[in-house]
Amino acid sequence: MMLQDIDAVIFDLDGSLVDSMWIWEQIDIEYLGRFGIALPDNLQYEIEGKSFSETAHFFKERFQISDPLQKIKDDWNEMAWNKYSYEVPLKNGADSFLAYCKANDIKLGIATSNSRELVMNVAAVHGLEHYFDCIMTGCDVEKGKPAPDIYLAVADALKVDPSRCLVFEDIIPGILAGKAAGMKVCAVEDAYSEAIRAEKKELADYYIKDYTDFSSLY
Structure with a gap:
């Protein structure tokens, strides 16, 4: 149900796609x-x-x-x-979920506050370059999260209406950014933000422990 009417999935990087x-x-x-x-x-x-x-x-x-x-x-x-x-692994099940999205013509993007050098390093180390149609950093837009700038910019680059985008985020400013962009947001469990799990669940549309929650799709 989470992917119903979704044409693009956009990931935050740290804490959402990788354990970093x-x-x-x-x-x-x-x-x-x-x-x-x-x-x-x-x-x-x-x-x-x-x-x-x-x-x-x-x-x-x-x-x-x-x-x-x-x-x-x-x-x-x-x-x-x-x-x-x-030392930085992918979140559990992330590789299978990315492959599923790609196989089902769901466009993929990254919207990270990290540096381009490090996000490209992560993509290369884990062999992810071919999955993503757009990789954008907070330095590419005027305002960082919780402003919606980066998510709107990725949606524009992917040529997908924001309402048909699903965002994966692990921190409150990122969740707020995705919601402000008019997108559906799935909060991702992460040890760093364990103390605010309840608030993340309240603010987001969905919540997952990790991407093995999608294993029934494959």
């Missing part, structure tokens, strides 16, 4: 430690949904980092590269 949310707290601790700064307790909440560029700007202003924005982003990409290459 856990690495960013480690990277933030290490990165801020270079400047003698302890990780603030609420940092992850403050940057949720921001694009890679917006987050770099936030860090520069919040922590008074003198490095140029591009160097901040380059440092993060370098720190994350090996983890995304060797």
Whole structure:
């Protein structure tokens, strides 16, 4: 029923398509430690949904980092590269679900707040390049999530009406972005957002533990 009247499926990346949310707290601790700064307790909440560029700007202003924005982003990409290459798995059942969508002419897109370098790395490592008709990052649009910009941009690139798109998201700003774009949204369970599971279920149209919930389709 979830895929009824759906012409395109659009995935957030981190926490929705791959299990990677856990690495960013480690990277933030290490990165801020270079400047003698302890990780603030609420940092992850403050940057949720921001694009890679917006987050770099936030860090520069919040922590008074003198490095140029591009160097901040380059440092993060370098720190994350090996983890995304060797330590970040797909969500359970994601590969089978992607294959099902492709076989049934459902267009596929990615709408991520992460950097293009890292999302392309993930796609290459897991052999996903041929599945996706559009890969877009928050840096490609004016406003990051919870603004609907990135989801509307992906729908436009796919030439699909937003009302016929299904979004998979794991965090509140992403769910709100998908809903604001006029799309159906399925919340995805993730350990990082376990504490707000009830709120995710309330805001989204659907909720899954992982993509093995679709196994009856194949």
